[in-house]
Amino acid sequence: MQPQDSAARYLQVKHFILEQIAGGELPPGARVPSENELVRRLTVARMTANRALRELAADGVLVRVAGVGTFVAEQRVHAHPLEVRNIADEIRSRGHTHSVRVVALQSVPARGAAAERSGVRPGSTLFYSLLVHCEDGEPLQVEERHVNPQAAPDYLQHDFTRTTPHEILVRAAPLQRAEHTVRALVPEARIRRLLRLGAGEAALLIRRRTYSKGRIASIADLYHPGSRYELTATI
Amino acid sequence: MQPQDSAARYLQVKHFILEQIAGGELPPGARVPSENELVRRLTVARMTANRALRELAADGVLVRVAGVGTFVAEQRVHAHPLEVRNIADEIRSRGHTHSVRVVALQSVPARGAAAERSGVRPGSTLFYSLLVHCEDGEPLQVEERHVNPQAAPDYLQHDFTRTTPHEILVRAAPLQRAEHTVRALVPEARIRRLLRLGAGEAALLIRRRTYSKGRIASIADLYHPGSRYELTATI
DNA sequence: AGCTTATACCTGTCTAGACAACTGGCCGTG
DNA sequence: CACGGCCAGTTGTCTAGACAGGTATAAGCT
Numbered sequence: 001m002q003p004q005d006s007a008a009r010y011l012q013v014k015h016f017i018l019e020q021i022a023g024g025e026l027p028p029g030a031r032v033p034s035e036n037e038l039v040r041r042l043t044v045a046r047m048t049a050n051r052a053l054r055e056l057a058a059d060g061v062l063v064r065v066a067g068v069g070t071f072v073a074e075q076r077v078h079a080h081p082l083e084v085r086n087i088a089d090e091i092r093s094r095g096h097t098h099s100v101r102v103v104a105l106q107s108v109p110a111r112g113a114a115a116e117r118s119g120v121r122p123g124s125t126l127f128y129s130l131l132v133h134c135e136d137g138e139p140l141q142v143e144e145r146h147v148n149p150q151a152a153p154d155y156l157q158h159d160f161t162r163t164t165p166h167e168i169l170v171r172a173a174p175l176q177r178a179e180h181t182v183r184a185l186v187p188e189a190r191i192r193r194l195l196r197l198g199a200g201e202a203a204l205l206i207r208r209r210t211y212s213k214g215r216i217a218s219i220a221d222l223y224h225p226g227s228r229y230e231l232t233a234t235i
Numbered sequence: 236m237q238p239q240d241s242a243a244r245y246l247q248v249k250h251f252i253l254e255q256i257a258g259g260e261l262p263p264g265a266r267v268p269s270e271n272e273l274v275r276r277l278t279v280a281r282m283t284a285n286r287a288l289r290e291l292a293a294d295g296v297l298v299r300v301a302g303v304g305t306f307v308a309e310q311r312v313h314a315h316p317l318e319v320r321n322i323a324d325e326i327r328s329r330g331h332t333h334s335v336r337v338v339a340l341q342s343v344p345a346r347g348a349a350a351e352r353s354g355v356r357p358g359s360t361l362f363y364s365l366l367v368h369c370e371d372g373e374p375l376q377v378e379e380r381h382v383n384p385q386a387a388p389d390y391l392q393h394d395f396t397r398t399t400p401h402e403i404l405v406r407a408a409p410l411q412r413a414e415h416t417v418r419a420l421v422p423e424a425r426i427r428r429l430l431r432l433g434a435g436e437a438a439l440l441i442r443r444r445t446y447s448k449g450r451i452a453s454i455a456d457l458y459h460p461g462s463r464y465e466l467t468a469t470i
Numbered sequence: 471a472g473c474t475t476a477t478a479c480c481t482g483t484c485t486a487g488a489c490a491a492c493t494g495g496c497c498g499t500g
Numbered sequence: 501c502a503c504g505g506c507c508a509g510t511t512g513t514c515t516a517g518a519c520a521g522g523t524a525t526a527a528g529c530t
Contacts, residue, residue: 008482008483008484009483009484010483010484034509034510034511035510035511036509036510044484044485045484045485045486045487046485046486046487047282047484047485047486048483048484048485050511050512050513051483053511054511054512058293064510064511064512065492065493065510065511066491066492066493066510066511066512067491067492067493067494067509067510067511068492068493068494068509068510068511069493069509069510069511070510070511180466181465181466182417182439182465182466183419183439183461183464183465183466184418184419184420184437184438184439184440184459184461185419185437185461185462186421186435186436186437186461200421200435201421202419202420202421202437202438202461203419203437204417204418204419204439205419224419226418226419226420226421226437227420229418230416230417230418231415231416231417231418243512243513243514244513244514245513245514269479269480269481270480270481271479271480279514279515280514280515280516280517281515281516281517282514282515282516283513283514283515285481285482285483286513288481289481289482299480299481299482300480300481300522300523301480301481301482301521301522301523302479302480302481302521302522302523302524303479303480303481303522303523303524304479304480304481304523305480305481
């Protein structure tokens with residue numbers, strides 16, 4: 001078993017490909033280096049390159065055609081399963097650019113529904129952030145989040161255009177469990193404007209509650225435009 | 236490339252395991268033959284056995300622990316994050332009464348989008364059902380379903396007020412896999428009326444594709460009122 | 471008894487080589 | 501020009517062997 005800092009070779013190959021997709025050197029439809037090419041360039045065995053490409057194909061990142069080659073998959077319009085995965089990776093894995101707009105970032109007193117849902121006593125302080133994640137400039141997710149200060153004391157100090165809230169939380173404390181609730185709704189005007197939705201358009205809301213050390217670490221309301229986002233899961 | 240009728244060895248190994256799970260010889264939690272055991276019993280290379288077990292683990296069928304062994308995962312199909320439970324069970328488990336109204340039940344020619352999604356050739360026959368599931372008389376789900384006749388030849392003969400389509404399909408043929416797609420939308424008038432939704436209300440659409448014997452067995456579009464239904468998942 | 475060590479077994483990974491099957495293009499033939 | 505065959509490149513798979521690292525158990529020592 002390789003230690004974390006020197007990842008397995010097949011993971012290095014996967015990252016080699018994924019980074020080129022994220023960086024735009026490999027746009028959708030582009031031909032990916034063949035297995036033998038990877039063998040030469042990365043000095044690995046063909047089986048290792050094969051495993052990397054095969055797994056990326058299984059994830060839908062690549063498309064392989066026997067006898068022809070391996071190509072970057074055309075943009076999948078849908079998301080991956082309901083795993084705890086951040087939207088930035090999801091967008092980048094489609095080869096698109098991810099950008100964030102920070103609408104609000106502050107500490108707020110816990111009160112009313114938010115306090116009740118967070119499980120903290122009313123009056124205590126919560127961190128609050130409201131971000132808009134865009135794919136190629138188009139808003140794809142509004143992330144409204146309340147964070148338990150005990151789970152990430154330096155939450156407000158981060159630059160959210162560089163790291164996502166989820167990454168910060170994961171780094172601060174291991175997340176044990178996540179509860180998801182998925183609903184369809186026609187959002188209030190505030191959310192609608194941020195997502196640039198029409199008046200009658202529906203949104204998909206994923207409310208994600210993450211737990212760390214037995215306490216609620218964060219509650220995130222993730223709004224997505226119903227017309228441009230869908231969740232997929234395979235059992 | 237092996238021809239279809241003599242599957243690849245690693246697929247044979249996967250089937251060898253899957254059949255023992257399906258047959259009950261390997262209940263959840265049971266220890267699966269180790270890689271070396273499979274090498275001896277099935278006369279394959281260890282890499283081949285390794286790939287089979289690794290893929291089954293990636294699918295969540297097995298759980299592997301380095302240094303210990305490989306085991307059948309606990310409750311597979313019924314505990315997946317996005318498991319969409321039988322709506323009848325779900326309603327009854329809340330202590331409410333479940334009732335069904337059969338709006339349509341017929342065989343239809345496969346054409347257009349439905350044919351394409353089903354993977355059957357245009358012109359062949361599909362079974363079609365349109366049901367409304369109610370909780371205490373209130374519509375909670377519109378179930379629009381296309382069924383592959385090969386998966387359940389006697390589909391149209393059943394009394395859907397007593398058994399649900401899903402139960403019939405499970406009984407007719409073991410379901411291998413299900414794909415779910417979740418979307419939010421403001422439904423067309425036809426669905427809106429069946430759900431007794433207001434003009435601007437959102438609906439949660441779950442499209443469920445089930446596979447049996449490698450073929451699509453059924454495609455179901457499940458519409459739910461956004462205001463009264465939500466999907467929950469724990470990871 | 472309690473602790474340490476050796477050991478057998480397990481998964482995880484990597485390698486080098488091999489053969490099969492598919493694809494596209496090149497080239498010669500009719 | 502049309503057709504068929506050859507060929508290089510690619511993916512798909514399988515093998516036998518190797519080493520690393522984790523885990524549980526048994527043996528041995530204090």
